[in-house]
């Protein structure tokens with residue numbers, strides 16, 4: 001009898017927990033679907049939330065800030081329990097995020113941070129260190145050019161920037177501009193936004209190739225723009241990866257493939273896989289834990305055609321061909 005009671009109690013508890021789990025609703029305001037990185041980020045977070053048995057309310061803003069503001073207000077009206085948010089640009093969020101605060105919905109910031117983070121309340125934040133990624137792109141380039149005996153040669157560099165006003169773009173530009181002058185032979189001759197997409201990366205590279213006589217290096221602030229630029233370079237009768245060295249950022253599988261094919265040279269890692277952090281955070285918030293407000297940056301690396309190039313102090317690149325099979329996105 002006692003045993004039966006224990007079993008019944010366990011069952012009631014388990015059912016209670018399950019009911020509780022499915023009672024959690026998470027609203028996720030995503031930027032859009034501009035890149036392979038973004039697709040991997042969406043798939044990772046959505047499938048992890050659903051695997052917990054939680055209810056997901058997903059909104060794809062198609063790169064439009066007004067759509068994101070509308071989605072956040074809808075989440076408030078629906079009374080979701082948690083909000084996951086990454087903003088397409090960094091400004092213009094204060095009013096709506098304060099509304100989220102007033103509704104007392106815990107806000108989890110992922111990926112790109114809003115510039116009002118100091119004046120709103122958020123539970124925790126997980127994102128990339130974009131300035132450091134930019135520094136790494138420039139450092140790899142300078143060191144690689146030295147390693148192939150072109151450290152003294154005047155090198156013309158062009159830069160494809162990400163979405164204007166996105167902190168992923170602003171930060172990467174800042175980091176690149178900080179480190180590039182350390183290599184006196186590297187001259188930045190043009191920079192323009194390719195909006196983090198293949199199509200725009202290709203179009204802007206086409207115009208660079210028309211207006212600039214000699215381009216030696218392309219710094220593409222994400223892999224997708226670098227991959228788009230490969231087509232423009234081929235169309236101009238040049239050999240990507242040889243005539244023009246291409247350095248990307250994100251480390252998506254398509255970039256590994258291009259590096260292995262010899263058409264791209266390096267990519268700096270920025271992980272899109274935040275779900276382990278986010279799921280753990282929600283569970284801890286459910287348990288009443290309070291986080292400190294530091295943004296957590298998951299560890300990042302650099303993958304290239306040769307391996308062994310210093311891309312940050314004391315950190316050496318890994319040859320993409322050696323690890324391509326491990327890359328899932």
Ligand code: GYE
Pocket residue numbers: 034035036037038111112128168196221222223224249250270
């Ligand atoms: O690099 C790019 C994406 O915010 C880190 O956004 C993210 C960037 C990523 O579109 O591919």
